[in-house]
Amino acid sequence: MSKIKLAVLGSGTGSNFVSIAEAIEKGELDAEITIVISDVEDALILERAAKFGINAKYISGAPFKTKIEGDAEDKYIEEIIKSGADYIVLAGFMRIIKPKLLKAFKNRILNIHPSLLPAFPGVHSWEQALEYGAKFAGCTVHFVDEGTDTGPIILQKAVPILDDDTAKSLHARIQVQEHIAFPEAIRLIAEDKLKFLTERRIIIKYE
Numbered sequence: 001m002s003k004i005k006l007a008v009l010g011s012g013t014g015s016n017f018v019s020i021a022e023a024i025e026k027g028e029l030d031a032e033i034t035i036v037i038s039d040v041e042d043a044l045i046l047e048r049a050a051k052f053g054i055n056a057k058y059i060s061g062a063p064f065k066t067k068i069e070g071d072a073e074d075k076y077i078e079e080i081i082k083s084g085a086d087y088i089v090l091a092g093f094m095r096i097i098k099p100k101l102l103k104a105f106k107n108r109i110l111n112i113h114p115s116l117l118p119a120f121p122g123v124h125s126w127e128q129a130l131e132y133g134a135k136f137a138g139c140t141v142h143f144v145d146e147g148t149d150t151g152p153i154i155l156q157k158a159v160p161i162l163d164d165d166t167a168k169s170l171h172a173r174i175q176v177q178e179h180i181a182f183p184e185a186i187r188l189i190a191e192d193k194l195k196f197l198t199e200r201r202i203i204i205k206y207e
């Protein structure tokens, strides 16, 4: 099977991007990152991508603040297709993906979310979990659909919420698991190990 090609989109520090790029470098993941795009001009993810020698680009999401639509959406689609990517990986990309991009990459857009979905969708999910009084938090890797953090789940990792946790300490514990989960989920796709039992239910095929 040929190596899968990934376009990584991120708005922030890019630690999840680094976990994927390192897994590829170590030979643990047979994939290639063709481009990294950020909607934030000075996002650290762009700097980190450049250090890996990966084509890194800022593309504004304007005039919208929370979604990619219209001209911006066209530019994202154009650059992603031009890079040769067949999957899009949302690594801390803080905008909603709209139908045109979703359609162009149907069931080929992955997101990592810092909660055990369907609990705590949206932003600052670890803070939501802490404030709610939940005893476990975690992360979810899922395919992206029209909803916010609602697409079919590929895998999840749980962490305990400790009595003395702060938002910062809990997010750090979740991120350790994110950095394991995201490369693992991409590897399952690269090795063709996922099977849709229903439109929502995905299982891992073990031969």
Ligand code: GAR
Pocket: 010, 011, 012, 013, 014, 015, 016, 017, 091, 092, 093, 094, 112, 113, 114, 122, 123, 124, 125, 175, 178
């Ligand atoms: C991660 O914790 C990711 O789960 C979260 O943003 C952080 C990005 O960190 N994503 C979302 O909240 C998406 N709704 P990173 O830039 O260091 O990878």
